[in-house]
Amino acid sequence: MQRENLTSLLKHACRNVPYYRTVLKESGVIDRQEQVQLEHFSRIPLLDKNVMRTQFEQLQSADIHTRMWYENTSGGSTGEPVRFLQDKEYFFWNEAIKIVNDEWTDRSLVDRQIRLWGSARDLFAGKESAKTQLGRWLRNELWLYSLRMTAEQMTNYVNQINQYKPMQILAYAESIYELARFIEREKMPVYSPTAIMTSAGTLYPRMREVIERVFQTRCFNCYGSREVGDVACECNQHKGLHVSSATHYVEILRPDGTATEPGELGELVITVLFNYSMPFIRYRIGDVGSWSEHTCSCRRGLPLLKEVAGRVTDMFLDKQGVQIDGSMFNLLLDDKPFVKKYQVIQEEYEKIRILIVPVDQNRNPFTYHKEELDDVTKKIQMVMGETCQVTFELMEEILPASSGKYRYTISKVSR
Ligand SMILES: [Zn+2]
Structure with missing residues (x-):
């Protein structure tokens, strides 16, 4: 099914999309008889935000x-946001995958769900249209x-x-983690839902541990x-x-x-x-991940990612x-109990800034926890080099990028 869908997509792209007409012919994926040669697929140049x-x-x-298209933008967690077009067909497939994935957590279509969602949409909190509110009510969704x-x-x-006693909480990884730490x-006391689904941002093992323990x-x-659903x-x-193989390669x-x-960790490239x-063929999304060495005992047979380890620039x-x-x-x-939030930024090869929001704004960590912070510096220098300069900055708040994805680490070193 995937091969068939991929073949149809490539034929469509060659026939109707000027950019792909050129690159698919040049790479030999579409031959002189206009036939698709999938074995040359990896010769197609990668699509990136710049292109x-x-x-x-x-x-x-x-x-x-003919396609009922709409414009969308990706959140600019790294630099400028990028514009692209999506169509109704894509939208419906994406909704279908959501339903399938929900079922994996035992949630059926009408079971109560709370969404702990943190993007720029926050600005609309309480100002949603009556249609939006009605839709959420009908679907048994409560948005926070x-x-x-x-x-x-x-x-x-x-x-x-x-x-509300939701069956499932769908949340930004960082948001539900922050809430779990607060509850702890x-x-x-907090209600225990049947499942918590995390999305948007990396769920590190340590975060999972805290969320699962608290809830x-x-x-x-x-x-x-x-961009890719x-x-x-x-x-x-x-x-x-x-991987949702019916819809993505x-x-x-x-x-x-x-x-x-x-x-082995590498860069995720998604079709x-x-x-x-507006076809996304071999799109370089900017995330790093690896395939699993094992098969899953659920016998779904779909390819298994071991992990998505974060952004390339993490x-x-x-x-x-x-x-x-x-x-x-x-x-x-x-594991530092006095740290509420942090962000580590590599400004240059040997220049690292650590932003810290303390749990208690009245207890300056540079006075009260100097030894622990010195220890952090020492350990970073062991990895990044002894001459690496580490500075700490006290913050009142660190906001996520406009996409809502919170980033713990950002490297500004060009690669
Ligand atoms: Zn499985």
């Missing part, structure tokens, strides 16, 4: 007027906005969870984005994320463009099989060009 910006017109399908959660708001959200700190339930991690989701065996590549082995108005680079997994910093800072 999408400069070739925006050339990427649109000539038959777009999480871009900037104060203690008062978090208390209110816990009360709403306890009252305040020792509040006394299992996390189902999902992976997707505005829902790509993969965990099943109830929790062995990794199953996923590759994981090394820097030289060859495919990675299972267990969306059902967005004909990875730090040392002077020798060695990639350092940003999650190292999570290990150093997550």
Whole structure:
């Protein structure tokens, strides 16, 4: 089915999309007889945000007027947001995958769901149209906005969870983690839903542990984005994320463009099989992940991602060009009870800024926890080099990027 859908997409792209007419012929994927040669698929140049910006017109399908298209933008978690077009066919497929993934968590279409959602939509909180509100009510959804959660708001959200008793909570990974830590700190009782589904942002093992402990339930991690929709989701065996093969073709590549082995981290490259108005073929989404070395005992048979480890730019680079997994910093800072939130920024190879929001704004961590912070510095220098300069900055709040995805680590070193 995937091969058939991929073949149809490539034929459509060659016939109707000026950009792809050129690249598919040049790469030999469409031969002189206009036949698709899938074995040459990996010769298609990768599509990235820069190409999408400069070739925006050339990427649109000539038959777009027949496709009920709409414009969308990706959140600019790294630099400028990018514009693209999606169509109704894509939208419906995406809704269908959501329903399938929900069922994996045991939620059927009408079971109560709370969405703890934190994007720029927060600005619309309480101002949604009557149609939107009615839709949510009919679908048994309660939306809580999480871009900037104060203690008062978090208390209110816990009360709403306890009252509404959702079957499932669908949440931004960082938001539900922040809420879980708050509940634990305040020792509040909280209703335990059957499942918590996390999306948008990386769910690190440490975050999963806290969320599952506080809510006394299992996390189902999902992976997707505005540009490509829902790509993969965990099943109830929790062995990794199953790729939605009916709708997406996923590759994981090394820097030289060859495919990675299972267990080996590489860059995710995604082809969306059902967005004909502006095809995404071999789209370099900017995330890093790996294939699982195992098969899943649920026997769904769908390809299994071991993990999505975060953004390419979450990875730090040392002077020798060695990639350092940003999650190292999570290990150093997550277990500090005085830290409410943090963000680690690599400004230059040997210049690292750590932003800290303390739990108690009146107890300056530079006075009260100097030793622990010195220890963090020392450990970072062990990894990044002894001459690496580490500075701490006290913050009142650190906001997520406009996409709502919160980033623990950001590397600004060019690669
Ligand atoms: Zn499975």
